[in-house]
Amino acid sequence: MLVLILGLVLFLGVHSVRIFANDWRSRQLARLGEKGWKGLYSVISIAGFILIVWGFGLARQQPVLLYVPPMWLRHLNALFTLLAFVLIAAAHVPRNHFKAKLGHPMLAGVKIWAFGHLLATGMLHDVLLFGAFLLWAVVDFVVCRRRDRLAGTVYPAGEIKGDVLTVFAGVLGWAVFAFVLHAWLIGVNPMR
CATH class of the missing domain: 1.10.287 (Helix Hairpins)
Incomplete structure (x- = not known):
């Protein structure tokens, strides 16, 4: 540990x-x-x-078991992770409404990813990993948003084209990771 x-x-x-x-x-x-x-x-x-x-x-x-999540939370985590991938894509795709609204969609994506994994897992090492990332992302998001307000930062307006590209990239990235890479890299098949 x-x-x-x-x-x-x-x-x-x-x-x-x-x-x-x-x-x-x-x-x-x-x-x-x-x-x-x-x-x-x-x-x-x-x-x-x-x-x-x-x-x-x-x-x-x-492993040290802290809690046993119900199976439906594991399925809900797949949706949280899908949303997280879309938000992470939004950080890189220009002119999308996610970035225009949130300013820091990658941090929002990390928060959702970590929160979903905390719901779906109950081992001490999981809570430590995902809890640390959740705490960091929450604090960083708040600080970044405050810094943006103080600096008067305005993000470019979103466009439908940017939204479509963001959602496509996020869903594609999620599908590849969820159905192929997660089991290979992490050793856990999240779609089981």
């Missing part, structure tokens, strides 16, 4: 610098330059991600 926790601290910690230490981040960006900062950020993120994957695998070998 310690490897998983260390991975979460590194990965979510580096992704939280702008939340809790934006002035420090600005100083480091000026000192290291954009490429240097992004390089350091990427190395820490990748190290954290590797530790999360490794630590999660280790923790799954000695």
